Amino acid sequence: xxxxxxxxxxxxxxxxxxxxxxxxxxxxxxxxxxxxxxxxxxxxxxxxxxxxxxxxxxxxxxxxxxxxxxxxxxxxxxxxxxxxxxxxxxxxxxxxxxxxxxxxxxxxxxxxxxxxxxxxxxxxxxxxxxxxxxxxxxxxxxxxxxxxxxxxxxxxxxxxxxxxxxxxxxxxxxxxxxxxxxxxxxxxxxxxxxxxxxxxxxxxxxxxxxxxxxxxxxxxxxxxxxxxxxxxxxxxxxxxxxxxxxxxxxxxxxxxxxxxxxxxxxxxxxxxxxxxxxxxxxxxxxxxxxxxxxxxxx
Numbered sequence: 024x025x026x027x028x029x030x031x032x033x034x035x036x037x038x039x040x041x042x043x044x045x046x047x048x049x050x051x052x053x054x055x056x057x058x059x060x061x062x063x064x065x066x067x068x069x070x071x072x073x074x075x076x077x078x079x080x081x082x083x084x085x086x087x088x089x090x091x092x093x094x095x096x097x098x099x100x101x102x103x104x105x106x107x108x109x110x111x112x113x114x115x116x117x118x119x120x121x122x123x124x125x126x127x128x129x130x131x132x133x134x135x136x137x138x139x140x141x142x143x144x145x146x147x148x149x150x151x152x153x154x155x156x157x158x159x160x161x162x163x164x165x166x167x168x169x170x171x172x173x174x175x176x177x178x179x180x181x182x183x184x185x186x187x188x189x190x191x192x193x194x195x196x197x198x199x200x201x202x203x204x205x206x207x208x209x210x211x212x213x214x215x216x217x218x219x220x221x222x223x224x225x226x227x228x229x230x231x232x233x234x235x236x237x238x239x240x241x242x243x244x245x246x247x248x249x250x251x252x253x254x255x256x257x258x259x260x261x262x263x264x265x266x267x268x269x270x271x272x273x274x275x276x277x278x279x280x281x282x283x284x285x286x287x288x289x290x291x292x293x294x295x296x297x298x299x300x301x302x303x304x305x306x307x308x309x310x311x312x313x314x315x316x317x318x319x320x321x
Contacts, residue, residue: 077102093159231267
């Protein structure tokens with residue numbers, strides 16, 4: 024494994040500590056750039072991640088997708104190329120040494136622009152087989168250096184506006200050149216199977232409250248229903264129906280946490296016609312009934 028600059032790693036952690044002042048997520052002045060702080064370990068729980076790149080300054084998280092696991096910490100960055108529900112836990116975090124991370128939303132238009140600029144022999148090849156939608160790889164100085172510069176730019180609103188997007192572009196470019204580049208490339212290649220599956224996943228995220236039939240999803244992906252099921256499961260480890268259920272339950276939980284919905288209205292909003300089925304599947308998925316879950320979290 025390539026060793027990275029220790030002083031640069033320390034600088035990344037120091038900047039994150041000062042910029043991510045509050046617990047949880049902190050939005051920045053640069054669109055698509057967020058900071059995270061967690062001051063205590065968290066047990067494994069289901070989460071939904073939007074497509075993103077996560078660079079950790081301190082602490083450790085671990086994600087689980089089927090029988091695969093991904094550790095991301097100060098030595099490994101994480102890339103999620105499609106909206107993905109999976110299990111996640113904070114392994115290493117404390118009040119004195121919290122988990123600190125920088126997250127960049129995957130910008131499909133930026134990836135397309137970079138691929139147009141790069142010559143074919145510079146771009147990672149996307150084979151006909153599905154690239155991994157989630158992956159963790161060793162962090163390099165080529166990624167770490169612009170990440171530090173990006174955080175430095177956040178100390179000045181003018182620097183963040185002028186220089187910040189350039190550092191986001193450089194980080195994305197470096198990752199495109201690396202082992203996780205094929206998954207990012209595949210999201211913009213319209214003739215790739217991965218692109219068609221990503222299109223279906225994006226549709227489900229925007230229409231989770233509607234009746235999404237397998238027949239219509241297969242037509243959208245330009246695949247047979249059996250082919251859609253096979254390739255969808257290769258990307259997500261779940262069937263389209265299971266994936267949609269996960270999205271609905273996560274969306275319902277978010278509505279309940281906002282305090283503007285009860286279990287019945289949240290269930291109806293995300294597409295459930297039966298309150299008892301919603302409560303049953305919610306408890307099976309999150310390990311606790313909706314009402315008890317809200318009391319525990321609030």
